[in-house]
Amino acid sequence: MRRSAGGLTEKGADGKPFAPSSLKRAVFAPLAVALLFGFTLCRPVPRAAEPRVVPLRTPAPLDAAAEDFLEDLEHRTFRWFWDVADPVTGLVPDLAPTPTFSSVAAVGFGLTAYTIGAERGWVSRTEAAGRAGRTLRFLLEAPQSGRAADVTGYRGFFYHFLDMKTGRRFKTVELSTIDTALLAAGALSCMSYFDRDDPIEAQVRADADALYRRIEWDWARPRPPGVAMGWTPEEGFHSWNWHGYNEGMILYVLALGSPTHPVDPTAWEEFTRTYRWGECFGQEYVACAPLFVHQYSHVWLDFRDIRDAYMRGKGIDYFENSRRATYAHRAYAIRNPNGWMSYGKDVWGLTACYGPFDGDLEVDGRRRHFFTYAARGVSMEEVRDDGTIAPTAAAGSIPFAPEIAIPALREMKRQWEKDLWNDFGFLDAFNPTLKDPGVPVQHGRIAAGVGWFERDQLGIDQGPIVAMIENYRTELVWKTMRRNPYIVAGLQRAGFTGGWLRGERKAAGLLLAPLGEGTFARPLFALLSAP
DSSP states (O other), X not given: OOOOTTSSSOBOTTOOBOOOHHHHHHHSOOOHHHHHHHHHHEEEOOTTSOOOOOOOOOOOOOOHHHHHHHHHHHHHHHHHHHHHSOTTTOOOBSEESSOOOEEHHHHHHHHHXXXXXXXXXXXXXXXXXXXXXXXXHHHHHSOBSSOSSSOSEETTEEESEEOTTTOOBOTTOOEEHHHHHHHHHHXXXXXXXXXXSOHHHHHHHHHHHHHHHTOOTTTXXXXXXXXXXXXETTTEEOSOBOOSSSTHHHHHHHHHHOSSSOOOTHHHHHHHHTOOEEEETTEEEEOOSSGGGGTHHHHHXXXXXXXXXXXXXXXXXXXXXXXHHHHHHHHHHHHOTTOOTTOBTTBOOOOEEOOSOSEEEEETTEEEEEOXXXXXEESSSOEEOSSOBOHHHHHTTTTTOHHHHHHHHHHHHHHHHHHHXXXXXXXXXXXXXXXXXXXXXXXXXXXXXXXXXXXXXXHHHHHHHHHHHHHHHTOHHHHHHHTOHXXXXXXXXXXOBSGGGGGOHHHHHHHTSOTTSSTTSSOHHHHHHOO
């Protein structure tokens, strides 16, 4: 079973549909004791209740050892994207080193990683712009049509997985709206970062602009105002729209900001209408169990001090919401209701990742249930936990809670460096509870007496590591995207106000001018640079 970038939907690599997380929960329910424990400590807050402000301590400055650790981890993770991408097409594999297809979401994370590599001097700016340019040009020139085969996408959207060499649709996977959104976010980061008067950088800007502008968000609305999760030429649109709370935030911001195919602002209202606010392990926040949901959109969108109508009603912003979710995950690991090995204050982090196998196994006299790929997590709505920790969960939360996320990562490296760490940083996941090498596994390997370890790194898990470390250190991606008028327009059309958006009215006004009056006769980047 495979996943979308978020792991909440949709099809396997064979193209057969499977249900979103709300339906999968009925099939893969956690152990009863975990559910009972979770429901005891995680519960909805009545609608009329005011949100409880939970004081969290202010991060202390990092010491030199912690700074060196972050530099090393970020650099290694950047090298994964730089070294494993196809040198001709620019496509990034879904995972490596195991040979596989490309994930278009991983390509989006890779495009953003190239801007970080250039800024840090790990590659030259010319090299980074060249790599980004080749990637964007390949995607723009790849065939798009409604055919079922020998195509890369349709109506500006891209298929979830692509053949690494040809860039064509992998088997019968879906045309994915969220994976296309993550690709487009990466493209727009290149559009705003490569801003010099240079032929290569000018072409990067033009191609990123063209790739984004041709996405027909308004077409992917079989049930307006929301956007569907996917489409296939064989079966048409999927049965579900993106509705909150999940990684679909970035999708709707991009769809709202489009100058060519925008969706109506009521789409954001519909997205937030299904939010669930509640208390979990001492924190009150909008619920969704896996941590990646609280991180993906934040890779590109700086939610600090800006609020939509929903968050204005709660008195916090989405950044604070993610910080609370991070603390709830750590508190769950400290309580450790199911007694998984090694959980504690510095070993935590449940998210969508690979695991050892699907099935039950008796471990130390206790019946356990394990998963392969699953959206592990904890919230007031669900608990899904099989003892598998993904380092990307803590790493993606570094900007929200560095005082707990960085020590956790350092502890993981200290305890399991031999089996969990390689030239590209952390492997995707590990499970210290499974220590018997005689247990057959579907993924990874078991180190005798130590635990289970994945053999690969995943692009959609590597991406938040490099980007969120950089956002914590310099705010590079956030600052870059705050200059992008499409992002500004999308946030404003969603109803966000305050903070850094106060100084961005000019760009948003340009984007929100009535369509059809010639405003967008030229690409936006050309308009913005015109006298």
